[in-house]
Amino acid sequence: MTKLKKSEFRPNDFVVYPAHGVGKIMSIEEQEVAGLTLELFVISFEKDKMTLRVPTNRAVDVGMRSLSTPDIVDKALATLRGKARVKRAMWSRRAQEYEQKINSGDLLAIAEVVRDLHRADDQREQSYSERQLYEAALERLTREVAAVSGVDEAGAQRQVGDVLEARAA
Template identity: 35%
Template sequence: MFKVGAKVVYPMHGAGIIREIEERLAADRVMKYYVLSFWATNMILWLPVEKVERVGLRPVIGKDMVEKVFAVLKEGEEKIHSNWNKRYKNHVDKIKSNDILAIADVVRDLRRREKVKGLSTGEKKLLESARQILVSELILVLEEDEEKVLAMIEEAITIT
């Protein structure tokens, strides 16, 4: 069970903080909820404590993982499928996995593709979503502002 103040990552929404744990009446029974606030969207979400595992809520990475994230951003480009639909589905699946390294893969591959060939509207939205999730977690871990974290990510992604 997470505590108030815990920094967590919710799949497809990014990093947030548990602001409180409250009890609410739902379906004739009292349930505990985490009240999450998200850095990137200013969204508040009530998540039933009993659904944490099912939705994939996880703690933010430790500082030891930051180096691995930036190593992924610097790696050579993954072999991406030439078929747009398959490539898009692959990227969406990686983002939904809530695995920070898989999300870093998506940001790296789409950003490089954007620099070289450009992106479709759907891929641009996907890049923005993946980047927002990545940035939101790195901001909480590194305790840096958005501008600094974005610059660090951009510096790490190089065209090979």
């Protein structure tokens, strides 16, 4: 992976922070911490009503990245069309793997989680923890699809939903 220069991220850019999904850089500020002056990205996650401050020199190390390209979004949607791949491992181990994929910030990995946990209406009910992971992955996916496609979140949800419905048909 190439090292990004901090200057590649600017105020008003949308970025993906692995543990929280899509956020917007509001500003770059300096703050004194323990006698050191740190330059920080101030990132707003409006949907979660949360602000995160990330040292500019650590942004890439923690996995912060620019939005995916439209090409990657297309690949993620194509991943949704695929057949679910559910390992025969115990649920706790699979849940852990799904959680890691969601928090990786990798759009294709998140799409795999959505694909694997999606249930058509005629399939068995999801457990509570399965539904929680599915909804977390679906939200991350639709937020990034919305940001990349320039549509609102409802439009992105329809787009993703249409792909999942078509697969079930």
